[in-house]
Amino acid sequence: MAPGLCPLRQPDAPAAHRRAADRVGRLDRQRRLLLRPLTGAEARTGTPRGPVVCAPEAKLSAADTTVPAGGSTSAELTVTNPCDTPLRDVTASFDLAEGWTTEPGTSDLGDLAAGRTATVRTTISRGEGSPDGPRPAVADVRATSAGGARVSGSASAELDGTPPPPHGETAVSTLDFITADNGWGPVERDRSNGESAPGDGKALTIDGTAYERGLGTHADSTVEVFLGGNCSTFTAKTGLDDEVGSDGSVVFEVYADGERVYRGETVRGSDAAVPVEARVEGAQRLRLRVTDGGDGNAHDHADWGAATVHCGGGSA
Numbered sequence: 001m002a003p004g005l006c007p008l009r010q011p012d013a014p015a016a017h018r019r020a021a022d023r024v025g026r027l028d029r030q031r032r033l034l035l036r037p038l039t040g041a042e043a044r045t046g047t048p049r050g051p052v053v054c055a056p057e058a059k060l061s062a063a064d065t066t067v068p069a070g071g072s073t074s075a076e077l078t079v080t081n082p083c084d085t086p087l088r089d090v091t092a093s094f095d096l097a098e099g100w101t102t103e104p105g106t107s108d109l110g111d112l113a114a115g116r117t118a119t120v121r122t123t124i125s126r127g128e129g130s131p132d133g134p135r136p137a138v139a140d141v142r143a144t145s146a147g148g149a150r151v152s153g154s155a156s157a158e159l160d161g162t163p164p165p166p167h168g169e170t171a172v173s174t175l176d177f178i179t180a181d182n183g184w185g186p187v188e189r190d191r192s193n194g195e196s197a198p199g200d201g202k203a204l205t206i207d208g209t210a211y212e213r214g215l216g217t218h219a220d221s222t223v224e225v226f227l228g229g230n231c232s233t234f235t236a237k238t239g240l241d242d243e244v245g246s247d248g249s250v251v252f253e254v255y256a257d258g259e260r261v262y263r264g265e266t267v268r269g270s271d272a273a274v275p276v277e278a279r280v281e282g283a284q285r286l287r288l289r290v291t292d293g294g295d296g297n298a299h300d301h302a303d304w305g306a307a308t309v310h311c312g313g314g315s316a
Helices: 015-033 040-045
Strands: 057-062 066-068 072-080 087-095 100-103 106-112 117-126 133-144 150-162 169-171 177-181 204-206 209-211 214-218 221-226 231-240 249-256 259-263 274-279 285-292 301-311
Touching: 057 133, 066 117, 072 087, 072 133, 072 150, 087 117, 100 133, 106 117, 117 133, 117 150, 204 231, 204 301, 209 301, 214 221, 214 285, 221 301, 231 249, 249 274, 249 301, 259 274, 285 301
Parallel strands: 057 150, 066 150
Antiparallel strands: 057 072, 072 117, 087 106, 087 133, 100 117, 133 150, 169 301, 177 221, 204 209, 214 301, 221 285, 231 274, 231 301, 249 259, 249 285
16 A cells, blocks of 8 residues: 555445344344244334243143042143233143043133133043053143234143042052062062062061061062041051061151151061051051161061051941
């Protein structure tokens, strides 16, 4: 460059042109995300109103989450419009496991104004013979947005198909297990733990006394059964089975709806049976737990001899 000459400065693009270009770029990005057409105001400002995707919100709750075979529970579905424009043609339907039904099964909620909530009340029923265990109930909500797009939301509630509650004096070994975890082999009904194969135990025997009914377990062990609020007391004779001689050491615990209602002292292989009586009034679930005595679980063959729940309603 020749001395004394300054470089020519290119003029800036007009500010209005730059703003327009930026706005077009933003609109291009937003148009790829939006599920509805832009309004005139949105096109002029480059800023969409409300969330990019606006769909109905749903919440499903059941009055009682435990349902026996042939039983039912009432449920409530709340549908909320979080958008700043109405949702049209709002419908709700339910999807349940085989053998479960709802009445009504579908509901037409019509139009739902911005910020408003609608409620659907339904009855969920469980058929006879349907399997026990957790079963989700799912509600699907569909609607049409102000821009004409179909939008949806969903909610779920976990229901528990429970066996019938026990009546009278019932041996725990005759009840269905909700859970049965064992430190060695399976939990045995009316037999000692034995070895790792099912049914390989002997008669339940603690300090020379045999028990016709009960559970043979191995620490660490947890057995849970359904009571349905119908029982008042759990009783048992606990100890290490004679098949391990003087070896082993365990602690027996009883829980009612997750709250511990009994914890014994450490029992060893040479000890006599320890009687257990625990209050379980109103409890839906009974959990029997055995832990090792703090020295590992070798030889910890723990027996719940004569394990019995004492319930209302006469003999089982």
